[in-house]
Amino acid sequence: MGKSVSKIRHIQEMNEKIEEKFLEEQKLLNTVTAGLKGATANVGARTQNALSTKQKIRKNPKLEGLTQKVKTRSEFLNKQLEFLKKELSDYNTELGELKKTSPDYAKEIDQVVKQIGTYYSGIDNMISQGNSLQNLSIQYLG
Numbered sequence: 812m813g814k815s816v817s818k819i820r821h822i823q824e825m826n827e828k829i830e831e832k833f834l835e836e837q838k839l840l841n842t843v844t845a846g847l848k849g850a851t852a853n854v855g856a857r858t859q860n861a862l863s864t865k866q867k868i869r870k871n872p873k874l875e876g877l878t879q880k881v882k883t884r885s886e887f888l889n890k891q892l893e894f895l896k897k898e899l900s901d902y903n904t905e906l907g908e909l910k911k912t913s914p915d916y917a918k919e920i921d922q923v924v925k926q927i928g929t930y931y932s933g934i935d936n937m938i939s940q941g942n943s944l945q946n947l948s949i950q951y952l953g
Contacts, residue, residue: 837887845883849876878949885941892934892941899927899934 852875903924910920 841883841887842880845880846876848879848883852879874949878947882945882947885944889938889941892938896931896934899931903927 849872852870906920906924906927910917913920
């Protein structure tokens with residue numbers, strides 16, 4: 812049975828719209844989550860300051876909130892980058908199969924595989940930087 816090109820295109824367009832909406836909702840959710848984490852940390856610091864008689868903790872609520880936003884965003888981006896790595900790996904597999912069936916294009920296929928490897932390496936570096944952000948700790952003791 813033949814596939815209708817217009818149906819396939821329509822399905823792809825709908826999938827893209829759904830994915831866009833999902834990503835927008837995730838962004839909003841991440842922003843709200845980061846704000847709540849920042850506010851919670853701020854309340855905790857203020858409570859500890861009020862109860863502490865020895866050493867006061869001086870937290871900057873804006874710094875705390877922005878730090879949480881950056882951490883939340885980097886976590887979200889790392890998940891997207893991991894997904895992209897999987898897609899690139901799938902493309903490499905497909906290119907390997909294509910190379911077997913179309914040896915005349917081996918040179919061109921190798922160029923694409925090399926470029927994918929470059930992207931893959933760059934993605935690994937970005938994920939590493941995101942993980943460094945996740946482990947960032949700011950000392951507030953004064």
